[in-house]
Amino acid sequence: METLELKDDEIAIVWSIEDVMVECDWLTEEQAMEVLHDIKHNHDATIGINWEVIYYTAQWKYPQTKESNDG
Numbered sequence: 895m896e897t898l899e900l901k902d903d904e905i906a907i908v909w910s911i912e913d914v915m916v917e918c919d920w921l922t923e924e925q926a927m928e929v930l931h932d933i934k935h936n937h938d939a940t941i942g943i944n945w946e947v948i949y950y951t952a953q954w955k956y957p958q959t960k961e962s963n964d965g
Contacts, residue, residue, distance in 0.1 A: 917945055
């Protein structure tokens with residue numbers, strides 16, 4: 895695991911695979927990691943990263959099917 899070191903005048907918000915899978919329970923761990931990777935490299939800095947960004951990125955990359963929505 896990588897350790898993030900911050901200066902006294904910095905903050906960091908960390909999103910995990912678990913966060914993605916709570917919001918998007920149809921994803922596998924591998925898919926959730928891909929969602930995080932995509933968000934890291936393509937997010938809009940004026941919006942940031944939030945639950946909606948996670949959900950819509952997951953839906954775009956791995957659309958939820960009717961069957962996974964029912965069960």
